[in-house]
Amino acid sequence: MRYLQILNFTLLLTLIACAVPENTRQLEPQVGKLKVGFDIDDTVLFSRDNFLLAPHMSDDPDHLDYGWVNLHDSLHSVIIEPVAELIGYLRAHGHTIYFITARPGINGEAVARHLSRELNFPVVVDENLFFSPKEREPETGHKFTTKHKRISSLGLHIFYGDSDTDIIAASIAGVRAVRVVRDPRSVEAYSRNYFGDTRGEPKSRAPFSEREYQKFISGGVGPFGETIYPIFSSGPDSTQVLKP
Ligand SMILES: [Mg+2]
Numbered sequence: 534m535r536y537l538q539i540l541n542f543t544l545l546l547t548l549i550a551c552a553v554p555e556n557t558r559q560l561e562p563q564v565g566k567l568k569v570g571f572d573i574d575d576t577v578l579f580s581r582d583n584f585l586l587a588p589h590m591s592d593d594p595d596h597l598d599y600g601w602v603n604l605h606d607s608l609h610s611v612i613i614e615p616v617a618e619l620i621g622y623l624r625a626h627g628h629t630i631y632f633i634t635a636r637p638g639i640n641g642e643a644v645a646r647h648l649s650r651e652l653n654f655p656v657v658v659d660e661n662l663f664f665s666p667k668e669r670e671p672e673t674g675h676k677f678t679t680k681h682k683r684i685s686s687l688g689l690h691i692f693y694g695d696s697d698t699d700i701i702a703a704s705i706a707g708v709r710a711v712r713v714v715r716d717p718r719s720v721e722a723y724s725r726n727y728f729g730d731t732r733g734e735p736k737s738r739a740p741f742s743e744r745e746y747q748k749f750i751s752g753g754v755g756p757f758g759e760t761i762y763p764i765f766s767s768g769p770d771s772t773q774v775l776k777p
Contacts, residue, residue: 569623570684572694573634576713577616577648581722583609603640606647615764616693616713617652624654631661633683635698638664663687667698681705693762695719697728700757710759714750728756 574580583605588598620630632648641658648656656662663683667676680702684692692703693711703710715723721732730739731746741749741756753761 567623567628567690568631568688569628570631570633570687570689570692570708571616571620572680572692572696572699572713573632573636573644573648575613575695575715575719575723576693576699577613577620577632577652578606578610579613579716579719580606580610581716581719585722599637600639603636603638604643606644607650610647612651613713613716613764620652629661630654631663631687631689632656633663633665633680633692635667635678635680636664637666678702684708697757700755700759703759704757710757711762712755712759713762714764716764 571577574584580602583602584597586605586609587602590596590598624630634644636644638658641662641664645656645658645662648662658664665678665680665683668679669676678698678701680692680699684702684706689706689708691709691711692699692706693713694700694703695713695715700710700712728741728746728749730736731741731743733739735742749755750761750763753763755761
């Protein structure tokens with residue numbers, strides 16, 4: 534009888550030993566290795582001119598020919614140096630870099646080729662570059678980010694982006710969000726998507742003024758509680774990170 538008890542106990546231990554590692558493997562933190570995500574437009578690339586030159590598919594100002602946009606970064610988009618340096622630093626320390634953009638994926642290989650050339654490491658569609666266009670909610674007509682799905686499935690630890698939707702996507706995914714401060718020329722061109730419209734009259738969709746925008750930047754915390762990465766730029770060649 535005692536042998537039977539010992540056999541049962543041994544069998545139980547064996548079963549536990551087989552079952553537990555599957556769960557603990559997921560819970561165990563990896564050894565300090567980060568998976569870091571980056572948005573592309575106005576985060577890694579200053580692509581304002583590419584967007585301004587892109588043909589429109591209809592009268593809707595947002596209905597751009599993204600196949601054209603994705604093919605023309607090499608001509609009209611400029612790498613944002615402080616972010617390229619940050620990516621280089623992270624890679625040199627063994628961390629893994631991913632890109633998630635809300636651009637549609639048509640001609641996405643051209644974007645991968647451009648990033649590979651500019652950043653000096655292989656960027657490959659659906660391996661470390663993901664296209665994650667917004668989706669429209671049928672009832673309200675509002676367009677919402679889908680980046681949080683990719684941030685979650687990749688298991689990212691940090692996500693860098695310039696727009697409100699980048700910060701929202703990271704927050705939904707439960708990931709630290711870092712706001713890369715947009716080039717002032719892009720704020721001028723697309724201000725309605727950066728802390729709201731900081732250049733226009735205050736309204737419910739865009740309540741922040743230029744003064745509040747500067748307060749957020751100097752305080753280092755954005756309106757969603759996100760960390761601010763304070764890039765200031767007066768031109769493609771003079772982009773720099775503000776030193777405190
Ligand atoms: Mg962006």
